[in-house]
Amino acid sequence: MREIKYVEAVNEALMEEMENDTGVFIIGEEVSCAGGAFRATEGLSEKFGPERVRDAPISESGFTGLAVGAAMAGLRPVAEIMYLDFITTAMDQVINQAAKVFFMSGNRIKAPLVIRAPYGIGTREAAQHSQSLEAWFAHTPGLKVVMPSTPYDAKGLLKTSIRDDSPVIFLENRILYFKKGPVPREEYLIPLGQADIKRKGKDITVVALSNMVPKALEAAGMLSKEIEMEVIDPRTLVPLDIETIAGSLKKTGRLLVLHEAPERCGFGAEIVRQVSEQAFDYLDAPPKVLGGLNVPIPFSPVLEDACVPSAEDVADAVKKFIPR
Amino acid sequence: MKKETMPEALRIMYRIRLFEEHAKKMHKENLLAGNFMGALHTYIGEEAIAAGVSMLLNKDDYVFSTHRGHGHFIAKGGSIKKMLAELMGKEAGCSSGRGGSMHLFDTEINFMGGNGIVGAGLPLATGAAYRAKYLKTKQVSVCYFGDGAASQGTFHESLNLASLWKLPVIFVCENNCYAVNTPVSETICIKDVAQRASGYGMPGEAVDGNSLSDVYTAAEKAVARARDGAGPSLLECKTYRIDPHCMVAGDMRKKEEIDKWKERDPIKLSEKWILNEGIAGPDDLRKIREEVAEEIKEAEQFALSAPLPDRKKFREEAMDIDGSKGALK
Secondary structure, eight states: OOOOEHHHHHHHHHHHHHHHHHEEEEETTTTTSSSOOOOOTTHHHHHHHHHTTEESSSOHHHHHHHHHHHHTTTOOOEOSSSSSGGGGHHHHHHHIIIIHHHTTTTTTOOOOOOOEEEESSSSSSOSSSOOOOHHHHHTTOOEEEEOOSSHHHHHHHHHHHHHHHEEEEEEETTTTOOOOOEEOSOOOOOOTTOOEEEEESSSSEEEEEETTHHHHHHHHHTTTOOOEEEEEOOEEEESOOOOHHHHHHHHHEEEEEEEEETTOOHHHHHHHHHHHHSSGGGGGGGGGGEOOOOOOOOSSSSHHHTTTTHHHHHHHHHHSOOOO | GGGGGGGHHHHHHHHHHHHHHHHHHHHHHHHHTOOOOOOOOOTTTOHHHHHHHTTOTTTSEEEOOSSSSSHHHHTTTOHHHHHHHTTTTTTTTTTTTTOTTTTTBBGGGGGOOSSSTTTTHEEEEEEEHHHHHHHHHHOOOEEEETTTTGSHHHHHHHHHHHHHOOOOEEEEEOOOOOTEEGGGGGOOOOSSEOOOOGGGGGGGEEEEETOHHHHHHHHHHHHHHHHHHSOOOOEEEEOOOOSOOTTTTOSSOOHHHHHHTTTTTHHHHHHHHHHHHHHSSSHHHHHHHHHHHHHHHHHHHHHSSSOOHHHHHHHHHHEEEEEEEESSO
């Protein structure tokens, strides 16, 4: 199978969905003139014109709200927030408007929009360009939250997200953007709410979000002679496929959850809650979350890297989990 | 404004007034009985604005409303039965009892909702206008907001975007002199909100919001401009809210000021105009008012007899709202 970059997979998904449905349009900063800050929308303006690939001024609240209103009226907008951190200026439109309108209107008005946002740590851009905010959105009823870790997942999930009738927060990891992976040429969709087992194992279940997936796989490789790690990528936080996680625990009895967001009130806590309530009998040891430090992200590369778990940290945590 | 349409506009104003008088009574009785029934923001004194603007709108034109939205809903053609049921938290309400007074919706008339967040409707209305232009439907999008919302960032962002892309929006600022209890002189550094339109390259006009014909005449230009594809307008309607901010808020305004504005009651002004012009006689107006009073009674009967939502069914459905069980496809 051919291999393409994650960001190219995003681009292909947008291209295909815009071809499929004329109601799909893109709005965001420099999505047309520059093809997006990370080239996710490159070439789309040439193909579909500037009305469907709309450059917006630096008005996150305005253009996100515009996208919500257009979705309420029947289009399927895809809004790009240049850096997820900037969504803070549009939070009313996301939380009070998009997330609530379907419910609040007695299921009369849908807001089928996708908000795509590059995010995450690792590009040395400091505290206001590096955050992992997924737990904020997962905590808000009415939003779906998608966090793919591979080009294959990014493409299939983005296409499904655009066709979904709910507002979807689609989080694209910037470090993963330029990694390649196999993506078929033929069209395919991946349903929301379906976890993927990225590596099979019998000793411990490691649930990893987004950029922690490759680190978990690296750790699994390092430990492969002594411990068989099962690595699960939930791919979507809302809806969450807790069944696949619980099914794995039945076999392994041990749970480690990995994310780069701070541990406190992170999504790992939610996974541990659900497992504790629904799969307690399978557990042979207390479940653990290994996440980021509870600090704003610093600039210095040494300090920045110290904020999130590395593959070595994951391996150490797994070893502690399974005493020899 | 065409003379023969005046009585119909007056009927809308009566409907708003009598509906709200009834809603206030109901709200007060509930409070006295120890039941909280939300805030209830009334439109009394501002009816000429929604009535005047809505006379120019088609059924499929969009309206984005505010926390003070009963009048906008009625003027656009919303069902008072369903609205009253909504205010009582009934399943038969226009938002199935989930929205309440601040979140009225009616998709049949493209009434796209009230809003509990001041200024939040401006980008939404701009978005519906984006769709109208995108699909070349000739619909227009009306956004009502107050003088308070004119100080929100969304005001700036939305007017800029709408003008930049020549979107068919009519931004209707209902300047009722107060943001809750803060006078507009303490929130806005210029005389008219409408002056701000020049900063966005769109027409801006300030009119007497208590004059039905003045509102209509100004809105006619704005709607025509939007429908012709020439872009948005800002229409400021100067008015006054006769009631406190809401039925559970304190009122710091002077009684003399309120009394002075009561003399300029938009309903009285419209009645006087109709009678003076000889468009209709006192008996005709009395008849319209009686017919509206009858509608309110029917709405009351409908809302009272409508069942409350089912708690068990809701808790089962609510499990779906987070998407984990797939509420939507």
